[in-house]
Amino acid sequence: MGDVPNPIQVQKSLSGVDYPVGKDRLVEHAKREGADQRVMDALRRLPDRVYNGPNAVSEEIGKLD
Numbered sequence: 019m020g021d022v023p024n025p026i027q028v029q030k031s032l033s034g035v036d037y038p039v040g041k042d043r044l045v046e047h048a049k050r051e052g053a054d055q056r057v058m059d060a061l062r063r064l065p066d067r068v069y070n071g072p073n074a075v076s077e078e079i080g081k082l083d
Contacts, residue, residue, distance in 0.1 A: 023056040
């Protein structure tokens with residue numbers, strides 16, 4: 019697809035998140051932080067589960083295509 023954002027962009031948008039955290043909370047936090055559309059779209063496409071840290075989020079985003 020090519021719409022996967024750079025992991026650094028994603029982590030900037032998630033700065034300050036208290037892990038572990040669910041997908042919905044990640045999306046809400048990124049929106050409050052002013053994440054761009056590519057980041058928001060990627061977060062919305064993540065599996066609906068609890069993420070234990072930023073590496074878990076980056077790993078799942080890396081699987082998106």
